Amino acid sequence: MDQRAELSEFLRSRRARLKPEDVGLPDFGRHRRVPGLRREELAQLAGVSVAYYTRLEQGNGRNVSTEVLDAIARALQLSDAESDHLTHLAKPTPKKRRAARPQRLRxxxxxxxxxxxxxxxxxxxxxxxxxxxxxxxxxxxxxxxxxxxxxxxxxxxxxxxxxxxxxxxxxxxxxxxxxxxxxxxxxxxxxxxxxxxxxxxxxxxxxxxxxxxxxxxxxxxxxxxxxxxxxxxxxxxxxxxxxxxxxxxxxxxxxxxxxxxxxxxxxxxxxxxxxxxxxxxxxxx
Missing domain, CATH: 3.30.450.180 (Beta-Lactamase)
Incomplete structure (x- = not known):
């Protein structure tokens, strides 16, 4: 599977399910072309620049720190399973290639x-x-x-x-x-x-x-x-x-x-x- 595309789609889907009032931001009644938080609102909540978050949401998770991922997870109100999933997508490790080995029941x-x-x-x-x-x-x-x-x-x-x-x-x-x-x-x-x-x-x-x-x-x-x-x-x-x-x-x-x-x-x-x-x-x- 395309890991960059998975990361991008996951972040967009989690951002789309939140409204400003869900995260304590004011909603001034402005027309929103798409549901959910805007990128700049999410970046503000996570304490990162809009450009940095945009790169991550475009699937570029290289060199992203664990601290930044944790901040984004909190801003998106992710569950523990979702937070782990975000980390796996953004920072994949070679050991995950073990999936090809057969499964055997003891x-x-x-x-x-x-x-x-x-x-x-x-x-x-x-x-x-x-x-x-x-x-x-x-x-x-x-x-x-x-x-x-x-x-x-x-x-x-x-x-x-x-x-x-x-x-x-x-x-x-x-x-x-x-x-x-x-x-x-x-x-x-x-x-x-x-x-x-x-x-x-x-x-x-x-x-x-x-x-x-x-x-x-x-x-x-x-x-x-x-x-x-x-x-x-x-x-x-x-x-x-x-x-x-x-x-x-x-x-x-x-x-x-x-x-x-x-x-x-x-x-x-x-x-x-x-x-x-x-x-x-x-x-x-």
Whole structure:
């Protein structure tokens, strides 16, 4: 991916979402040809010259200091994930070319997931590739391990498998999150040809992906709640946790659990009792 273009588009998109009143600047009612802060307003807030900021927004991040990037991040009110993304775009390092190496799931992690009875669990790596999972995760989300290796990818399933919109009650939120994860990877691994190929394919085949990709949202994986509409047990509300694996920080273990005593917990138990029968009948999502 073109790192200069990525930096330029990211800064413009973050500047466009702010209004003068959002950052404590007066708005004198002057007509604005484009939404958001002007370059000179952002430069004023960051304490840099307009010419300096303009060069950066044009994709020229050479020799920019960490202090200046931090000041611009504060002025743009970036989240921690967005601030890190800005740094990766402006100051790329050679180590990020590691993305070309194969991803492998350690056998011990698969054994751990298999031992987690009653807890759906799977591991996701770079590019949202699904590297492994236990039986209950496949019963809940679809038997992703039955797919060819190249298709075991969350983004592909969300945007190219029509069943995903039936499975995720809040599909729009899930879709935005997945694209945000890919954006983060694009900043970390700009030379990953498989990531570029995936983004290109999804941009061609999905209008929804193309629109979300252009928005430059960035978010890291974390924790929260998901609502699923399962074809066998109905709607479930599940909490999820994302844990980075200590020996490979590019891999994350994702687990789901239901509130104790809730209908969702009972539905999850029922799904677990059906085992492989549920896997076969679940749509891929």
């Amino acid at each position: 056998a011990g992690i698969q054994q751990l997931m298999d031992a987690m009875e009653g807890v759906p669990a799977y591991v996701v790596g770079r590019r949202t590739d699904i590297l492994g999972g236990n039986r209950l995760a496949r019963a809940l989300l679809g038997d992703f391990l039955s797919l060819p290796a190249a298709e075991r990818n969350t983004a592909r399933l969300i945007f190219l498998d029509p069943n995903s919109k039936d499975l995720y009650v809040d599909w729009d939120i899930k879709a935005c999150e997945v694209v945000s994860y890919l954006r983060l990877d694009a900043g970390l691994f700009p030379d990953d040809p498989l990531l570029s190929s995936l983004v290109g394919e999804l941009s061609v085949k999905s209008d929804e992906f193309r629109g979300l990709w252009a928005a430059h949202h960035v978010k890291d994986k974390g924790h929260g709640t998901k609502r699923l509409q399962h074809p066998l047990v109905g709607e479930l509300t599940l909490s999820y946790e994302t844990l980075r694996l200590p020996d490979d920080l590019e891999q994350c273990l994702v687990t789901f659990h239901a509130e104790p005593g809730s209908p969702s917990q009972e539905s999850l138990r029922l799904l677990a009792s059906w085992g492989t029968d549920a896997e076969v009948r679940t749509p891929r999502g």
